[in-house]
Amino acid sequence: xxxxxxxxxxxxxxxxxxxxxxxxxxxxxxxxxxxxxxxxxxxxxxxxxxxxxxxxxxxxxxxxxxxxxxxxxxxxxxxxxxxxxxxxxxxxxxxxxxxxxxxxxxxxxxxxxxxxxxxxxxxxxxxxxxxxxxxxxxxxxxxxxxxxxxxxxxxxxxxxxxxxxxxxxxxxxxxxxxxxxxxxxxxxxxxxxxxxxxxxxxxxxxxxxxxxxxxxxxxxxxxxxxxxxxxxxxxxxxxxxxxxxxxxxxxxxxxxxxxxxxxxxxxxxxx
Amino acid sequence: xxxxxxxxxxxxxxxxxxxxxxxxxxxxxxxxxxxxxxxxxxxxxxxxxxxxxxxxxxxxxxxxxxxxxxxxxxxxxxxxxxxxxxxxxxxxxxxxxxxxxxxxxxxxxxxxxxxxxxxxxxxxxxxxxxxxxxxxxxxxxxxxxxxxxxxxxxxxxxxxxxxxxxxxxxxxxxxxxxxxxxxxxxxxxxxxxxxxxxxxxxxxxxxxxxxxxxxxxxxxxxxxxxxxxxx
Numbered sequence: 122x123x124x125x126x127x128x129x130x131x132x133x134x135x136x137x138x139x140x141x142x143x144x145x146x147x148x149x150x151x152x153x154x155x156x157x158x159x160x161x162x163x164x165x166x167x168x169x170x171x172x173x174x175x176x177x178x179x180x181x182x183x184x185x186x187x188x189x190x191x192x193x194x195x196x197x198x199x200x201x202x203x204x205x206x207x208x209x210x211x212x213x214x215x216x217x218x219x220x221x222x223x224x225x226x227x228x229x230x231x232x233x234x235x236x237x238x239x240x241x242x243x244x245x246x247x248x249x250x251x252x253x254x255x256x257x258x259x260x261x262x263x264x265x266x267x268x269x270x271x272x273x274x275x276x277x278x279x280x281x282x283x284x285x286x287x288x289x290x291x292x293x294x295x296x297x298x299x300x301x302x303x304x305x306x307x308x309x310x311x312x313x314x315x316x317x318x319x320x321x322x323x324x325x326x327x328x329x330x331x332x333x334x335x336x337x338x339x340x341x342x343x344x345x346x347x348x349x350x351x352x353x354x355x356x357x358x359x360x361x362x363x364x365x366x367x368x369x370x371x372x373x374x375x376x377x378x379x380x381x382x383x384x385x386x387x388x389x390x391x392x
Numbered sequence: 393x394x395x396x397x398x399x400x401x402x403x404x405x406x407x408x409x410x411x412x413x414x415x416x417x418x419x420x421x422x423x424x425x426x427x428x429x430x431x432x433x434x435x436x437x438x439x440x441x442x443x444x445x446x447x448x449x450x451x452x453x454x455x456x457x458x459x460x461x462x463x464x465x466x467x468x469x470x471x472x473x474x475x476x477x478x479x480x481x482x483x484x485x486x487x488x489x490x491x492x493x494x495x496x497x498x499x500x501x502x503x504x505x506x507x508x509x510x511x512x513x514x515x516x517x518x519x520x521x522x523x524x525x526x527x528x529x530x531x532x533x534x535x536x537x538x539x540x541x542x543x544x545x546x547x548x549x550x551x552x553x554x555x556x557x558x559x560x561x562x563x564x565x566x567x568x569x570x571x572x573x574x575x576x577x578x579x580x581x582x583x584x585x586x587x588x589x590x591x592x593x594x595x596x597x598x599x600x601x602x603x604x605x606x607x608x609x610x611x612x613x614x615x616x617x618x619x620x621x622x623x
Contacts, residue, residue, distance in 0.1 A: 245527075267545075271526050274544040278525025320560070323523060323542065 123231035126238045126366070127256035129280075131272030133243030135264045136300035139336055139346065140359070141240040142170045144260065146345035147363035149204035153235040156195065158226075159209035160252035161242040162218060168208045171198065172343025182210040185222030191229050200348050205234070215248035227255045245279065254285055258294045258366070260327060264301045265312040270321055273297075277322060296327035298362060303332045304376050315375055328362035330355045331376035400598070402615065405591035407571045412443040412473060414494070417461055418450035425464055432468065439470050445491060449477030449511075462487070477511075489531045516553075523559065524549060533570055545585065554578070564588070573612050578622070582608040592617050 128141045138161075145157040159167035162182060168174040173196045179189035184207075191207075198204035207230070210217065230237045241252035253259065259280050263273040280293045287293065299318060306312045319326060330336075335353035339346040347356045354376055361371050417424050432438060446465070451457055455478070465472060474491035492514070516535035523541035524530055530537060530549045537551040542559035549555055550566040554576045557565070561579035568575030568590040575589050582603055587594050587610045594610075594617055607622035 271545050274526035275546065278528050278544075278547075281522070281525070282528075321542070321544070321562070 123234055124236055124257050125227060125231065125255050126236060126258045126260060127241055127253045128238065128260045128262060129241040129249065129253055129276050130243065130262040130269070131245060131249075131276040132264075132269045135262050135269050136330070136336075137243070137262050138166045138170050138240055139340060140260065140262050140298055140300060140330070141167060141238055142345040143347050143356070143359035144363055144366070145236070145238050146198075146201055146204055147347045147360050148236050148238075148366070149198070149201040150347070151363065151367065152203065153367075154203045154205075154233070155236045155238065156205040156207055156230055156234045157238045157240060158207040158230070159240050160218070160248055161240065162209045162248060163211065163214040164242065165209035165211050167240050168196075168206065169343060170340045171196075171206050171345065173198070173206050173208070174343070177208045180208045180210040181226065182213050182217045184226055185217070185219060191226065191233075200344070215242070215246065215251075218248060218251050220251060220254070223251045224255065245275065249276075250279070250283060253280060253283070253293075256280070256284060256293055257286070258296070260296050260298050260362075260366075261322070261324065262298050262300055263318060263322070265299060265307070265315070265318055267313065270313065270318055273322055277324060295324040296366070297322055297324050298327045298330065300330040301332045302329050302376055307375075326373050327365055328358045328373060329375055330358040330362075402592050402617070404615075405588075405593075407591075410443055412445045412494075413439065414445045414447050414476075415465075415470075416447045416450065419454055419457060421457055421461060421464070428468070443473040444470050445474045445476060445494070446472050446488075447477045448475055452478045458487070490533070492534055518551075524563065526563070543579075545583075551575070566593075567610075568612075575611075577610040578608075580607050581605055582619075587617065587619065589617060594619065 128137050130137050141157050145155045149155040157167060157171070158181065159165050168177055176196050179194035181194065183189040184191050184194050194207055196206045196208065198206065227237060239252045239256065242248040261273050261276060263269050277295060280295060281287055284293050297319070299315065303312060315329065331354045333353060333355045335350040336346050336355050339349035342349060346353065347359050350356055365371060448458060451461070472488045474488050476491045476494060514534060517538065518532040519538045520530065521540045524539055524543045524547045526544040526546035528547050533552040535551065536553040536556065537549050538556040539549065540558045543549055543557055543561050543563045543565070545562040547563035548566065550569050552570045553567065553572060555565045555567045555578070557579035560581040560583055562583045562585065564586040565577045565584060566588040567577050571590060573590040577587055577589065583605065584599070585596050589610060589612050592612060599619055603619060603621055608619060609622055610617055610619045
């Protein structure tokens with residue numbers, strides 16, 4: 122049974138696209154067939170992070186408007202065979218997305234793939250609403266600072282009120298992915314504590330991704346961090362997060378100051 | 393000047409009655425809107441500057457029509473100050489506030505709507521068993537609101553009666569909105585942006601710092617608001 126996952130946050134620049142690429146690659150490496158869909162029409166980035174920008178011919182808008190068939194627009198990843206990208210259009214804007222068209226594309230993707238991962242644009246407007254509308258599962262990407270946390274709180278409220286599942290009286294399964302976690306700053310008390318973020322948002326924790334040069338290096342060469350530097354701390358955090366998405370129960374570790382050493386276990390999950 | 397240490401005056405927000413025009417849309421909406429258009433053509437300024445309320449009783453069975461109706465009214469320049477006659481969907485932020493307790497004054501518009509049957513007695517309290525998230529507004533003029541969960545920063549709970557938050561209150565709580573000075577606000581952890589009872593309010597800056605993060609309640613004593621710990 123295919124699962125539709127939206128990676129969302131409200132706030133921009135918190136790591137949605139990086140997380141989409143990393144989780145998609147991790148799930149594909151585990152043998153599942155995966156498509157990552159860029160909903161950021163007009164400001165597409167996922168093709169760059171996936172290293173597929175030179176291979177884009179048709180895009181999501183072409184498929185929605187019937188100018189191309191879905192298989193023509195899908196780009197197969199060169200590194201992981203079961204990973205695919207459906208790029209956004211850079212020349213259009215979010216008004217080119219229609220509810221009916223997005224619904225048609227998502228249901229067609231659900232027939233082909235195990236995981237359909239939608240990379241939401243920032244904001245709470247049409248693009249973000251349509252990206253989350255068909256989701257079964259939401260990964261809410263949050264940085265440990267108050268503006269990001271409040272925006273995430275707003276997005277969680279919309280996941281509970283505005284999605285197709287909410288309209289049917291069902292719940293979207295929600296997970297918190299804490300990104301750009303900086304152990305040195307956490308130690309100095311310059312960031313919100315993990316417990317505080319969990320208390321405010323009260324959704325289960327999927328993982329904590331430390332701020333790292335490895336993430337920047339990976340996106341500069343156009344590769345998901347789990348493929349470019351699989352031993353790095355952020356890659357391991359994403360790989361564990363992908364395992365949790367598939368139903369495994371693993372303790373979440375809080376990254377610590379000394380690089381690579383994750384000794385302090387943080388096993389708490391919030392209902 | 394000898395008055396530099398005087399406490400800041402509290403700003404009082406008072407209640408006042410206005411007569412609102414009530415529209416009673418009924419399905420099929422196209423037909424009803426056609427009739428409305430015809431009447432607006434005869435007297436184009438009829439709705440100008442007047443508060444308008446939509447009685448959605450006839451649409452309660454077909455809630456999917458409501459969004460379209462809101463757009464259709466907005467496109468005709470009719471701005472709703474409130475709705476009545478449907479179950480309050482506390483989470484939906486798109487609709488104007490639900491009103492209750494309205495009394496018929498006179499025929500608003502020439503075409504009189506059929507009198508609705510008296511509604512069954514409505515519950516006088518609202519219970520929410522999930523958090524009120526940032527950006528959400530829960531408005532319940534009929535009575536108390538209880539939230540089993542937290543009220544996020546940038547969220548608000550507005551009640552005709554008292555407000556009970558079994559979690560952290562980070563947003564706004566407005567109790568006794570329709571003139572109930574007996575209303576109180578209770579929360580398990582006080583981090584509120586604003587507390588208001590019967591028009592008197594206090595912002596976070598005016599709440600004693602030692603109460604932050606503590607279980608607390610707020611009530612009115614004459615013309616001042618008391619905020620005190622619950623322990």
